[in-house]
Amino acid sequence: MNLLNIPAEEYMHPGHVGCPGCGAAIAMKFALKAMGDKTMVVIPACCWGVLAGPYPQTSLKIPILQAAFATAGATASGLRAALDMRGDTETTVMAWAGDGGTFDIGIQALSGAVERNEDFIYVCYDNEAYMNTGVQRSSATPFGSRTTTTPGQGWKKSRKKNMVEILAAHRIPYAATASIAFPEDMIGKFDKAKKIKGGTRFIHVFASCPTGWGIPSEMSVKIARLAVQTNIFPLYEVEGGTDYTLNYQGDRPAKEYLKIQGRFKHLTDRDFRQIQAMVDEDWALLQRRIDS
Ligand SMILES: Cc1ncc(C[n+]2csc(CCOP(=O)(O)OP(=O)(O)O)c2C)c(N)n1
Numbered sequence: 001m002n003l004l005n006i007p008a009e010e011y012m013h014p015g016h017v018g019c020p021g022c023g024a025a026i027a028m029k030f031a032l033k034a035m036g037d038k039t040m041v042v043i044p045a046c047c048w049g050v051l052a053g054p055y056p057q058t059s060l061k062i063p064i065l066q067a068a069f070a071t072a073g074a075t076a077s078g079l080r081a082a083l084d085m086r087g088d089t090e091t092t093v094m095a096w097a098g099d100g101g102t103f104d105i106g107i108q109a110l111s112g113a114v115e116r117n118e119d120f121i122y123v124c125y126d127n128e129a130y131m132n133t134g135v136q137r138s139s140a141t142p143f144g145s146r147t148t149t150t151p152g153q154g155w156k157k158s159r160k161k162n163m164v165e166i167l168a169a170h171r172i173p174y175a176a177t178a179s180i181a182f183p184e185d186m187i188g189k190f191d192k193a194k195k196i197k198g199g200t201r202f203i204h205v206f207a208s209c210p211t212g213w214g215i216p217s218e219m220s221v222k223i224a225r226l227a228v229q230t231n232i233f234p235l236y237e238v239e240g241g242t243d244y245t246l247n248y249q250g251d252r253p254a255k256e257y258l259k260i261q262g263r264f265k266h267l268t269d270r271d272f273r274q275i276q277a278m279v280d281e282d283w284a285l286l287q288r289r290i291d292s
């Protein structure tokens, strides 16, 4: 442990092929500090499929099962069943998918597995677009963002899907949000999820992407922190589908987060006000769930 109460053990090798400042790489580094070496990770097609690398040059010190894009939920279910058949109750299965692989193409396999309350941890590292194939929009892309599928002067005009609410509606034991800019909170949530046995645990990790967001690599963590401080990405937990706990109260204006990113550079003051109203509305809805 160091001053921040973060375990010293590393389960990632020093080198990987991600871009400098990749939030998804930071996310895995922190997650594995809680998960430890008795973990098998299932990775569908996404940037992390490339970061993990081909055997024997993998960037992780734990076993990796690469899966087809849509199948993280189903593959993790099968891997859990295979381990159970071998009598291995010690190993935790962790699915690790991007937002495209979770919010979009993987939602059917995930919902099926979650409805069966399969015994694994499902992590969505959310960089808010299909980054591995060149920054196409997903249903996790926020309102106001430019992507390569919003051509010309266009930008995304619909809101980000609320995936934690969808998972909570399945009444799973544990669903939570986490951020690479809050490592103690994040590692604590993985530790908690690991200790809950016999059901699906879902963690939605905000993972900034310098390449796709048009931000300097050294701003990656600062921008992830601002997402929480502006209540754009609140940190909270949902136990049993209904019991909400808020972990952080932000108080900064959304504009502070938006104005420093290339993907939002076309936005006007009117757009900033519209986005602020959306953030305030979502925050009020979350407060109602916490208070009830
Ligand atoms: C069925 C199928 N369609 C498309 C692809 C191409 N593909 C590979 S990764 C990817 C994007 C993944 O996006 P996301 O899940 O958000 O992860 P990220 O790359 O952003 O980390 C796509 C479209 C594929 N591998 N399989």
Ligand code: SF4
Residues within 6 Å of the ligand: 017, 018, 019, 020, 021, 022, 023, 024, 025, 047, 127, 131, 132, 208, 209, 210, 211, 212
């Ligand atoms: S494109 Fe984004 S998510 Fe993918 S490796 Fe680069 S920084 Fe990471």
Ligand SMILES: [Mg+2]
Residues within 6 Å of the ligand: 098, 099, 100, 126, 127, 128, 129, 130, 131
């Ligand atoms: Mg993505």
